[in-house]
């Protein structure tokens with residue numbers, strides 16, 4: 001009996017899990033972390049109603065949201081001297097502060113945008129179809145993610161700023177802990193480099209390095225021209241990738257053609273997840289990798305790979321050797337040599 005009740009509760013918990021994500025998106029959209037930060041001390045629900053322009057008639061509803069998010073570690077619950085419930089920031093919600101150099105709010109809003117969420121509704125139907133080349137995202141929207149970005153400037157903006165927040169976080173760590181990977185490189189092409197924030201950080205961190213940011217035309221058109229050491233080139237990586245000493249990220253075969261041999265410093269640097277690597281807080285990291293794998297499958301027809309799968313991929317691409325540095329949380333730095 002006890003086991004049955006536990007199993008039933010677990011099923012309900014899983015079923016209602018989407019509410020956690022939606023409350024997180026709501027907190028990002030309302031900018032609740034900014035309001036608490038500006039308040040300076042733990043904020044009560046009345047404080048939050050006042051600063052977020054939420055009518056007091058909705059304070060009970062806002063309290064429910066704050067309680068759930070506190071339970072999930074986004075806020076820290078407090079009690080004021082007068083006995084009122086109040087909420088403070090935690091290291092997790094600090095990532096949502098608009099003033100944070102690694103603000104993840106656009107990332108949260110993009111991943112939980114209805115264009116991304118809608119495609120997961122197609123998962124069962126998609127799994128029954130024999131076609132593996134069309135993603136659930138394409139079935140839902142009639143075009144792939146990049147095609148939708150090209151025709152929807154608003155979604156393109158939110159996607160690009162989500163990528164900027166994430167790449168600024170990752171590249172700041174990579175330039176500190178994986179400096180060796182970039183040593184001696186004169187020029188680098190960032191393939192699918194988005195609006196160029198990674199390139200900006202790289203040319204700042206490595207004096208003399210020149211970067212080419214290569215991406216689709218609708219992305220390059222919106223990229224700010226931030227440094228004379230960075231060139232912006234638009235095109236399709238499946239057709240041709242501009243030449244440089246090293247290529248950062250993505251499609252291996254084309255990247256191999258774009259770089260010189262290993263003796264001349266040629267290499268491909270990939271920053272991505274490697275399933276199965278040991279990381280801190282293994283339980284959360286393991287589940288996050290499983291979730292990210294599904295996210296890639298649903299929205300881009302991609303997948304996350306374990307080390308063996310990465311090795312098979314680089315062998316199939318005609319590359320000779322590789323080195324994996326597991327040192328940036330969920331992501332690893334993979335260096336591949338022609």
Ligand SMILES: C[S@@+](CC[C@H](N)C(=O)[O-])C[C@H]1O[C@@H](n2cnc3c(N)ncnc32)[C@H](O)[C@@H]1O
Pocket residue numbers: 146163164166167191192193194195198214215216219235236237238249
């Ligand atoms: C996941 S985003 C990564 C952006 C950036 N590298 C970052 O880390 O912030 C993938 C990028 O690849 C670009 N992309 C997709 N297909 C492409 C293609 N065929 N040729 C060039 N770029 C492409 C997208 O426009 C997008 O900016």
